[in-house]
Amino acid sequence: DAGITQSPRHKVTETGTPVTLRCHQTENHRYMYWYRQDPGHGLRLIHYSYGVKDTDKGEVSDGYSVSRSKTEDFLLTLESATSSQTSVYFCASHGTVSTDTQYFGPGTRLTVL
């Protein structure tokens, strides 16, 4: 398995507060992704990165921003958390071999009260 860690693993916060989730990978993978997983919706892509400082939006990017200043780290920020952002967040990474695939971190369970 790819060495991907996420922090924190659990977080409870209040509406309107900023929240940053961290993803760290030790595989020197170029591509990194943030997903959220909700019952009835499956895994949905929030943002992704195709290199240091290179990021783009996924299908559910509203209310989220990302940054990638180093290959190994990909940060997801909720500028002002809302209850609709209560979810499980997964980070994934992918190497540059076309037959490779995405490997997932352990997830972060975020509750916004």
Add this chain to the structure above:
Amino acid sequence: QKEVEQNSGPLSVPEGAIASLNCTYSDRGSQSFFWYRQYSGKSPELIMSIYSNGDKEDGRFTAQLNKASQYVSLLIRDSQPSDSATYLCAVENSGGSNYKLTFGKGTLLTVNP
């Protein structure tokens, strides 16, 4: 909007039986297809990848791909209680080089002893 549809389940099979999981996709240009297994409270883990039409076997797992019908399936032979999990079908988006995946919502499989 690229779509991936899976039979919603839940699917219940007795131990030792064959479990059949199905997936259809809308992106006709897709070339890479994956099956992930997700245990409750855990992150998705890759169990099969398939890129060419036909069957691909790995132990008790067989993936089948028919690009003309835009259909991919996963067969699990001699199902075991440890196979009880949600199975996610993922299709790599065509038209780009960022290895983005679109996931189905998953099928919950229960294998009864």
